[in-house]
Amino acid sequence: MDRKLTKSEALELLTPVVDNEVSAEERDAFLEYIADDKNLKQEYESMKRVKALMADRCPCAKAPESLKDFLSSYCSSTSVDEISRKNSVTQQEQTEPSVSSAQQSNWWYYAAAAVVVFTISVWSFLNYGSSAVENPTYNIEEYAYQHFMKHGGKLVPPTISTASLGSAEIELAQNYNMSMTIPELDKAEFKGVVYEEFVPDFKAPMLEYYVPGEDQFIYIFAFNIDEIEQFGQLVRNQEAVKTCTKSRDFHIRNVNGKHVVSWKWNNIWYAAISNHDGNTLASLVKPLAYEPSKD
Structure with missing residues (x-):
């Protein structure tokens, strides 16, 4: 679908896109259209939230x-x-x-x-x-995708502006009570940390990286697992939880055509998203030591 959609065509695609019943070309055309239509974009995001809510809160159960x-x-x-x-x-x-x-x-x-x-x-x-x-619940991978699309995969003004991983770790620990390891990414420049609301009433750091050779940004969201469990409304993909038990384990989930890579180091859960393929993105995270060519 090379041409741009009209308003009526975009409206007709709204529900099929939410239900993943369209082709990749139709989805891209729809997302391109709603980037300039705030009302339709809000309706799309609202329908996605309702669908995620129903899936999380109303699972199939045996009738009494x-x-x-x-x-x-x-x-x-x-x-x-x-x-x-x-x-x-x-x-x-x-x-x-x-x-x-x-x-x-x-x-x-x-x-x-x-x-x-x-x-x-x-x-x-x-x-x-x-x-x-x-008590609505929010899926980490889906909201990582929403933040990426909201900012167009571009640089977000950092709360902690520094190129030093160590300095950012110290400031997160001292000012935000978030002790964690900030991963080093191959061929990427660290741009800082955006500390803001990830979902309503829950803040989390977003680590920003820039790959100059590709003119691409990478977002990595980090969560303290104890805080996730205490909050009670932020959920992780269960397959990812089962898969990520060791420091080099990672899980890839496709969310509307974007790959979200998840892993766990100590008590911190990470969710990375970019325009890269999931395996390529995982290979850029140096501590994961993943090489796609060997698989």
Whole structure:
């Protein structure tokens, strides 16, 4: 899709993009359009948050016996009987079937299905909805992606402006109570630390690097695992948690076409994102000692 989208075309792509049902070209065209349309961009980000919230807070669960009994009683006493009556025809009537009768039959099936779906939806909201709104959860990889897209993968004015990894570590420890190792990246210049709100009510440092040979920036977010658990609303990808047990372990997750590389050193969780392929990005982090050519 070489041409730019119109407003109506972008609106039509909104839901498919959120549901990952478009091609890479369509997604790129959509993201390029919303970069200049603040209202549609806000709607897109809102839908992404709702989808992530539903996935985190409303997982599939076995329905209680009370719901099963209600549905069974309702369907057997009303819906099933109605469907049976509407679909009961004599042998003479079946000799000349009409389109209208078939449509009517289908309508009753859809109506009965809609009743069941609506009942389950209401029950789920009453049991999970209120708690989900009060205590939303935020996925680290997805919010790392949102920050990268928000800033266009460009330099963000640092809170701690220094080219020295050691100086930045000292200032983070003294002023922000964040004792951590700032990784050295191959072929990249350290630009400093942005200390700001990562998600509502939770701040975290974002380490900024610049690769001059490629004119690319790399963001690395760092989190104290104890603070994550205490906060209770910031979640890590469970596959990443299982994978990253040793200092050289890392995990790559594709978030809307961008690769987020995660790893753990001591009690600090890192999430790196850039325009690089995940394996290439991991190979730039010197302490991980990863060489893609060997895999």
